[in-house]
Amino acid sequence: MSQSVKKPLAALQKAIHKRIVVKLKSDIEYRGKMCNIDPYMNVILEDAEEYNKNTLSANYGKVVIRGNNVLFVKIEDDF
Amino acid sequence: MSQSVKKPLAALQKAIHKRIVVKLKSDIEYRGKMCNIDPYMNVILEDAEEYNKNTLSANYGKVVIRGNNVLFVKIEDDF
Amino acid sequence: MSQSVKKPLAALQKAIHKRIVVKLKSDIEYRGKMCNIDPYMNVILEDAEEYNKNTLSANYGKVVIRGNNVLFVKIEDDF
Amino acid sequence: MSQSVKKPLAALQKAIHKRIVVKLKSDIEYRGKMCNIDPYMNVILEDAEEYNKNTLSANYGKVVIRGNNVLFVKIEDDF
Amino acid sequence: MSQSVKKPLAALQKAIHKRIVVKLKSDIEYRGKMCNIDPYMNVILEDAEEYNKNTLSANYGKVVIRGNNVLFVKIEDDF
Amino acid sequence: MSQSVKKPLAALQKAIHKRIVVKLKSDIEYRGKMCNIDPYMNVILEDAEEYNKNTLSANYGKVVIRGNNVLFVKIEDDF
Amino acid sequence: MSQSVKKPLAALQKAIHKRIVVKLKSDIEYRGKMCNIDPYMNVILEDAEEYNKNTLSANYGKVVIRGNNVLFVKIEDDF
Numbered sequence: 001m002s003q004s005v006k007k008p009l010a011a012l013q014k015a016i017h018k019r020i021v022v023k024l025k026s027d028i029e030y031r032g033k034m035c036n037i038d039p040y041m042n043v044i045l046e047d048a049e050e051y052n053k054n055t056l057s058a059n060y061g062k063v064v065i066r067g068n069n070v071l072f073v074k075i076e077d078d079f
Numbered sequence: 080m081s082q083s084v085k086k087p088l089a090a091l092q093k094a095i096h097k098r099i100v101v102k103l104k105s106d107i108e109y110r111g112k113m114c115n116i117d118p119y120m121n122v123i124l125e126d127a128e129e130y131n132k133n134t135l136s137a138n139y140g141k142v143v144i145r146g147n148n149v150l151f152v153k154i155e156d157d158f
Numbered sequence: 159m160s161q162s163v164k165k166p167l168a169a170l171q172k173a174i175h176k177r178i179v180v181k182l183k184s185d186i187e188y189r190g191k192m193c194n195i196d197p198y199m200n201v202i203l204e205d206a207e208e209y210n211k212n213t214l215s216a217n218y219g220k221v222v223i224r225g226n227n228v229l230f231v232k233i234e235d236d237f
Numbered sequence: 238m239s240q241s242v243k244k245p246l247a248a249l250q251k252a253i254h255k256r257i258v259v260k261l262k263s264d265i266e267y268r269g270k271m272c273n274i275d276p277y278m279n280v281i282l283e284d285a286e287e288y289n290k291n292t293l294s295a296n297y298g299k300v301v302i303r304g305n306n307v308l309f310v311k312i313e314d315d316f
Numbered sequence: 317m318s319q320s321v322k323k324p325l326a327a328l329q330k331a332i333h334k335r336i337v338v339k340l341k342s343d344i345e346y347r348g349k350m351c352n353i354d355p356y357m358n359v360i361l362e363d364a365e366e367y368n369k370n371t372l373s374a375n376y377g378k379v380v381i382r383g384n385n386v387l388f389v390k391i392e393d394d395f
Numbered sequence: 396m397s398q399s400v401k402k403p404l405a406a407l408q409k410a411i412h413k414r415i416v417v418k419l420k421s422d423i424e425y426r427g428k429m430c431n432i433d434p435y436m437n438v439i440l441e442d443a444e445e446y447n448k449n450t451l452s453a454n455y456g457k458v459v460i461r462g463n464n465v466l467f468v469k470i471e472d473d474f
Numbered sequence: 475m476s477q478s479v480k481k482p483l484a485a486l487q488k489a490i491h492k493r494i495v496v497k498l499k500s501d502i503e504y505r506g507k508m509c510n511i512d513p514y515m516n517v518i519l520e521d522a523e524e525y526n527k528n529t530l531s532a533n534y535g536k537v538v539i540r541g542n543n544v545l546f547v548k549i550e551d552d553f
Binding site for chain 2: 174182184188193194195196200201202206218219220221222223224226227
């Protein structure tokens with residue numbers, strides 16, 4: 001089996017520079033390029049777009065999202 | 080007694096690569112193949128499908144769910 | 159006094175393999191056989207049945223419930 | 238002054254085997270005999286009765302209540 | 317300046333045996349004599365009276381309030 | 396640049412004896428003289444006044460506010 | 475690649491003295507100049523303006539926002 005098994009936080013680290021979707025507990029989504037992430041899931045997002053029920057609701061540029069608000073992180077490309 | 084008694088987190092570790100259902104506190108479910116999980120219950124889910132009251136509401140591919148949102152994890156196969 | 163006084167977490171450990179009811183903060187109950195439990199009250203439940211206001215609402219097989227959702231654990235047999 | 242000043246958790250330890258009322262954040266009360274308690278306020282209650290606005294709503298036998306749900310513990314006898 | 321500056325938790329310790337009001341996040345108040353308090357703000361209250369919008373709603377005798385529910389503690393006498 | 400850069404908790408320490416506004420998550424404000432504060436943002440407030448939507452709703456004298464309820468602390472004077 | 479990859483908290487540290495927007499879980503925003511920030515995301519904001527649905531609702535001068543209320547921090551300039 002060539003595919004190694006990564007722990008959740010290591011998998012997120014590996015996805016740095018990829019496009020991600022950060023879904024919050026409040027159901028709002030932030031989409032953009034992940035610049036970095038730490039073990040608490042604090043995440044830097046570039047060209048961040050806010051989506052509310054799949055409708056673009058705001059553009060934020062570069063934001064740092066506090067990890068405790070995160071429901072899940074989806075990586076657009078395989079990771 | 081041949082069946083060993085596993086601690087909850089060890090039992091989850093043993094279920095890596097099996098299909099699971101992750102039920103959230105918000106009652107939403109994510110179903111897919113578990114790629115990995117850590118002691119905080121952060122979990123990588125592949126081919127993740129979102130269900131809302133047993134109706135498929137979204138397909139997400141690969142996601143990392145933050146453990147603190149989890150209500151329970153159900154393993155489809157015995158574990 | 160022959161009856162020893164157990165700490166709450168030790169008492170739960172002693173009830174492994176007994177039938178329990180796990181009541182959640184959301185008032186939903188999960189009933190089944192407890193396979194194991196850890197100090198955080200993460201609990202493995204076998205033949206788990208979900209009850210909502212004393213009505214069976216779902217069968218889940220084997221689940222791992224995340225401890226922070228637990229309101230109380232009731233042991234069917236003495237423990 | 239003969240009466241010693243006990244810290245809150247030591248005072249609860251001293252009340253083991255006494256009747257208590259455990260009031261939850263949700264305003265529900267559990268009344269019964271306290272078998273044991275730990276510093277997190279996880280508490281074993283025997284002959285536990287559930288009261289909702291001072292009306293008996295359920296009998297639970299022996300339960301372990303997870304400490305983080307507790308609003309206060311009232312000891313029926315002096316402690 | 318003769319008046320020493322006390323840290324919040326030391327100031328609460330100094331007020332043991334004084335009358336206090338414990339205001340909760342839920343806006344309910346418990347008034348009584350403080351027997352003891354610990355750094356988590358778990359507090360033993362004697363002759364505890366419950367007030368709801370400044371109306372006496374219950375008498376509880378001696379209770380141990382779990383600190384995480386506390387909004388503020390008011391000391392009746394100077395401290 | 397003569398003005399030194401203080402960390403948030405050090406800046407709060409420096410404001411002891413000044414008038415502050417403590418805004419809570421619940422939107423209620425407590426205004427008064429800060430006697431002391433600790434790193435958890437537990438704060439002693441003297442001559443504490445409660446404001447609800449900018450209307451004075453209560454006078455509390457000296458209170459110790461538990462830090463986890465705080466949204467922000469505003470210092471009336473520069474700090 | 476000349477652009478270094480910063481961890482989320484290091485990136486916030488680097489943005490000290492820049493204008494930021496602090497978005498709270500409650501959807502309210504505070505805009506101002508960031509004087510300092512710590513790893514918990516406690517942040518000192520100067521000339522803080524409160525916005526509610528993009529409408530200016532209050533001016534606060536200098537405030538220390540408690541980190542656990544933060545949803546995200548947006549830096550106006552590149553960082």
